[in-house]
Amino acid sequence: MEHQKTSKQLLGELLDKHYADALQAKADGKPVAWSTSIAPQELLETMGIHVVYPENHAAAIGARKHAQEFINHSEGKGYSVDICSYARVNLAYMDIQQCEAANIPLPDLIFCCNNICNTVIKWYENIARELNVPMIFFDLPFNHAYEVSDQNVRYIKAQILEAIIRLEEITGQKFDYDRFGEVMRISSETSLWWKNASLLACAKPSPLNGFELFNYMATIVCMRGTKEGLELFKLWHDELKEKSERGIGPWKDAEEKYRVMWDGIACWPYLGDTYKVLKKYGINMVTSTYPDSWYIVYDENDLDGMARAYSSNYVNRNLDFGTDNIVNIVKDFRLDGIIYHSNRSCKLMDFRQFEVQRRVEEATGVPSVIFDGDQTDPRAFSLAQFETRIQALVEMMEARKKEWGVS
Amino acid sequence: MMNDAINLIRELEDMGRNPKISILKTMKETGKKAVGCFPIYTPEELVYAAGMLPVGMWGGQTSGTLSDRYLQGFCCSIMKANTEQALLGQYDFLSAVIVTAYCDTLKCVIENWKIASPQLNVVPIVYPQNRKTPSGKMYMKDEFLRIKKELERIAGNVIAEQDLLESVDLYDEYRCIMQEFTDTVQDYPDLLKAKTRHLIIKAAYFMDKKIYNEKVSKLILELRKLPPENSRKRKRIILSGFISEPDGLLDIMTDNDMYVVADDLAHESRQFRTIAAKTGSPLDRMIERIALQDGCAFLFDEKKSRGRMLTAMKEKYRADGIIFCQLKFCDPEEFDYPIIKKDLEAAGVASLYIEIEQQMDSLEQLRTRIQSFGEVLA
Ligand code: SF4
Ligand code: SF4
Numbered sequence: 001m002e003h004q005k006t007s008k009q010l011l012g013e014l015l016d017k018h019y020a021d022a023l024q025a026k027a028d029g030k031p032v033a034w035s036t037s038i039a040p041q042e043l044l045e046t047m048g049i050h051v052v053y054p055e056n057h058a059a060a061i062g063a064r065k066h067a068q069e070f071i072n073h074s075e076g077k078g079y080s081v082d083i084c085s086y087a088r089v090n091l092a093y094m095d096i097q098q099c100e101a102a103n104i105p106l107p108d109l110i111f112c113c114n115n116i117c118n119t120v121i122k123w124y125e126n127i128a129r130e131l132n133v134p135m136i137f138f139d140l141p142f143n144h145a146y147e148v149s150d151q152n153v154r155y156i157k158a159q160i161l162e163a164i165i166r167l168e169e170i171t172g173q174k175f176d177y178d179r180f181g182e183v184m185r186i187s188s189e190t191s192l193w194w195k196n197a198s199l200l201a202c203a204k205p206s207p208l209n210g211f212e213l214f215n216y217m218a219t220i221v222c223m224r225g226t227k228e229g230l231e232l233f234k235l236w237h238d239e240l241k242e243k244s245e246r247g248i249g250p251w252k253d254a255e256e257k258y259r260v261m262w263d264g265i266a267c268w269p270y271l272g273d274t275y276k277v278l279k280k281y282g283i284n285m286v287t288s289t290y291p292d293s294w295y296i297v298y299d300e301n302d303l304d305g306m307a308r309a310y311s312s313n314y315v316n317r318n319l320d321f322g323t324d325n326i327v328n329i330v331k332d333f334r335l336d337g338i339i340y341h342s343n344r345s346c347k348l349m350d351f352r353q354f355e356v357q358r359r360v361e362e363a364t365g366v367p368s369v370i371f372d373g374d375q376t377d378p379r380a381f382s383l384a385q386f387e388t389r390i391q392a393l394v395e396m397m398e399a400r401k402k403e404w405g406v407s
Numbered sequence: 408m409m410n411d412a413i414n415l416i417r418e419l420e421d422m423g424r425n426p427k428i429s430i431l432k433t434m435k436e437t438g439k440k441a442v443g444c445f446p447i448y449t450p451e452e453l454v455y456a457a458g459m460l461p462v463g464m465w466g467g468q469t470s471g472t473l474s475d476r477y478l479q480g481f482c483c484s485i486m487k488a489n490t491e492q493a494l495l496g497q498y499d500f501l502s503a504v505i506v507t508a509y510c511d512t513l514k515c516v517i518e519n520w521k522i523a524s525p526q527l528n529v530v531p532i533v534y535p536q537n538r539k540t541p542s543g544k545m546y547m548k549d550e551f552l553r554i555k556k557e558l559e560r561i562a563g564n565v566i567a568e569q570d571l572l573e574s575v576d577l578y579d580e581y582r583c584i585m586q587e588f589t590d591t592v593q594d595y596p597d598l599l600k601a602k603t604r605h606l607i608i609k610a611a612y613f614m615d616k617k618i619y620n621e622k623v624s625k626l627i628l629e630l631r632k633l634p635p636e637n638s639r640k641r642k643r644i645i646l647s648g649f650i651s652e653p654d655g656l657l658d659i660m661t662d663n664d665m666y667v668v669a670d671d672l673a674h675e676s677r678q679f680r681t682i683a684a685k686t687g688s689p690l691d692r693m694i695e696r697i698a699l700q701d702g703c704a705f706l707f708d709e710k711k712s713r714g715r716m717l718t719a720m721k722e723k724y725r726a727d728g729i730i731f732c733q734l735k736f737c738d739p740e741e742f743d744y745p746i747i748k749k750d751l752e753a754a755g756v757a758s759l760y761i762e763i764e765q766q767m768d769s770l771e772q773l774r775t776r777i778q779s780f781g782e783v784l785a
Binding site: 077080084087114119122125129130135137141152158159162342344346347351353 | 509543739
């Protein structure tokens, strides 16, 4: 009998294949797209267009500690040190086209969706201009009211339909609506299993060491619309479920003493360092804002639902929603504390953080700390500061346990 | 003759120099309520049609730290200043504030202000970025209609179609006059030094547009009666960027024999350089203007035409060079610059990049850089 692969093995293989397939497609003269991380990839999957994700790629470059050389190149071209470091890495990769961490083909088409930030409009505009390729852009207006309005849904849906026509023009192929239905179904299901798996971390102890979320995130970004992606997340879910049923925690050699969430993106160049500091104090990062970001679920063939789902991620929602979101996470995951990453790259996540922190603390009483960092620029993070903040958090969590007998 | 021109210049400069005093004066004179309008574009025509005064909110000279409660240090100085002033209660005389969402910082400012300053009646508006497509135009209309309702509630009266038409006409007229004004400046480098030009343009944010239009038209008329001044010795400069403040920046240019023949500043010419055709309803005309407004960092521009636009401007105005005033932490502008730089270099246009904040302790470094640029141009 063939030995069944673990989800971790599968994850590695799928990611390798994802990059290899894209390079092969390019070599075969097939179109390749570059896309933002939460864009309606369903359209590209339906058209059979290979797509790679600059944010994923920049994160991989960061995690393999290669970011600095790319950042230097971009800054040399006149890019400010103050703009998103994913953009600085990617805009340099566009020129250099070579990195040990992973290689991606240059795009024939740009696919951009501003539900994650308006920064990507500017970043992708520059790629499209420099490489002289068409840019399909989905404008998902910021939701300053609590819910996504019908007005916004109408606009987004109309843009999806316009994008389909544009894709037909660019590729000279007809859009296959049956296949579209199938991709929609798979994409929603994959999202569901991603979320289901991450919810297993609600158990005490959590079978999931949350830093794994950071690893699996790459695949939920790039394989959400594929059967392989769906299988991966089902498998991951089953493994975690089994672990949980057997009462196994996140680590073999240590116990989960505190449960926290991480707000924002990881510090890729210091992934191992930050992980070790937390583990040293028995802190398991059981969840983050990632699980909900790729929970894009809607009914098959429901374009209104699809439009609404894409506009529903928390960064595109208002502060009340963002607060409620974290308050619920605190309750569901029975958290002891929160770590907020004040990410030098990401103004949209940062400039609401202070108020959200105050409100969440008021609503839940759970202590928290903010540390300064950056997702890929290694210069904007200090391990010493990080550890000092974590020590402060441990003291607060400990005091609270004593005072309230919360354990 | 000369005195008429000088008096008008002094009057407009004063209006531009003291925002709050000017607004209060205008409110008193017109008996109108005032509504704050954030950068970059807001539907000012709707505010005006509702019988209220749209007034600009582009930062200010503040130095406090109240805004640290909401914003990290790497936020742009304009939003820090606005937030500081809001928290100090400096804006409490406004009946509402229209806050836009062109950049990520602004999205957060909308949210923080709703909480921090509920008395300001924050009216968020999100312009479409896909502004040229049918879906974008449909959405823009929905959004304008939503804002119209909000403004009617604040004004306590309904906006009649005729009032809106008159307001859109008035704004078109304003834009026409301003294009003429900025073109006139090149002939009067002494009377209309860089700072004077800036303050006159800025005054529009704090005055009733009808009165402002009359004053600037009159000024152009008076200027035209005067012979053009000798400008041979001076360097003809185009300014690009968000804003040409801090105070003092433009004086440094004047000190170095430079004068501004045209600009691409969000705070100045981008407000009036585009005018839509007079076809369709007033709302259609407002929508069309945004659709046509290219070369702006805050509106999606697939062709990324700003560098080429600046090159063409350099030809049209026979400019000696372009100064790019980068407002620190304003990322949409920061993303535009490398492409502009490439375009300008390809066309052999001399340019200088300077990084500014609206409030700066020392301008000495800027002075040195501008001076050397002047020498390069000589
Ligand atoms: S890190 Fe922030 S600014 Fe950068 S692409 Fe992601 S959401 Fe946008
Ligand atoms: S970053 Fe730029 S566009 Fe955004 S609020 Fe600041 S000055 Fe305005």
